[in-house]
Amino acid sequence: MTLGKNLSLATIATAISVAAIASKPAQAAIVNYNFTVDTSSAQYLGSVEYDDSFLTGLGLETLGVENGLKVTFNYLGNNYTEADDVDFDSFPILTFDAGKFQGLSYFVADQFLIGSDPSTPEIGGNNFYTISNSVDTTLAGTVTYTKVPEPFAIGGTAIATTLGLWMKRKKKAALAG
Numbered sequence: 001m002t003l004g005k006n007l008s009l010a011t012i013a014t015a016i017s018v019a020a021i022a023s024k025p026a027q028a029a030i031v032n033y034n035f036t037v038d039t040s041s042a043q044y045l046g047s048v049e050y051d052d053s054f055l056t057g058l059g060l061e062t063l064g065v066e067n068g069l070k071v072t073f074n075y076l077g078n079n080y081t082e083a084d085d086v087d088f089d090s091f092p093i094l095t096f097d098a099g100k101f102q103g104l105s106y107f108v109a110d111q112f113l114i115g116s117d118p119s120t121p122e123i124g125g126n127n128f129y130t131i132s133n134s135v136d137t138t139l140a141g142t143v144t145y146t147k148v149p150e151p152f153a154i155g156g157t158a159i160a161t162t163l164g165l166w167m168k169r170k171k172k173a174a175l176a177g
Contacts (some may be wrong), residue, residue, distance in 0.1 A: 032148040033101065037114070037128045039141035046073030048104060050094060057099030062122070064093040071104070075112055084108050095124035101145065110134055114143055
């Protein structure tokens with residue numbers, strides 16, 4: 001009887017953890033990335049949030065504010081959002097290649113540009129440029145993006161781990177008794 005209970009609990013724990021961890025590309029979700037800008041003198045933090053239901057996973061694609069893109073970035077003690085981009089309504093954008101996140105294209109006049117190259121604003125990237133005199137760009141650093149795990153995946157993993165530890169404790173108690 002004990003073996004049957006342990007087996008059923010192990011099956012349930014496995015099912016929960018697989019369901020929590022398995023990716024479901026056909027299901028739309030709000031996706032979050034944190035990004036860090038590293039320059040020779042400082043580090044700056046920001047984040048992007050988007051709805052991936054607009055992506056097909058085919059070829060080069062962009063998502064913008066019309067798709068619900070949200071950007072926050074703290075640079076030199078000032079907080080910037082997507083509305084601060086000089087071409088707001090058309091920019092900022094995120095670029096994807098075959099469904100893979102490539103980077104952000106975000107330009108705040110006389111402050112900074114995040115992208116691949118100033119001459120190709122339609123392609124997001126991982127370079128950070130400072131802007132002066134509205135047009136002079138200087139490569140000042142790099143941008144690193146980190147996907148924020150979905151809360152459900154974290155919760156499912158926690159449940160599976162707890163069930164596993166509980167089963168181990170019960171097994172140890174049964175062997176001792």
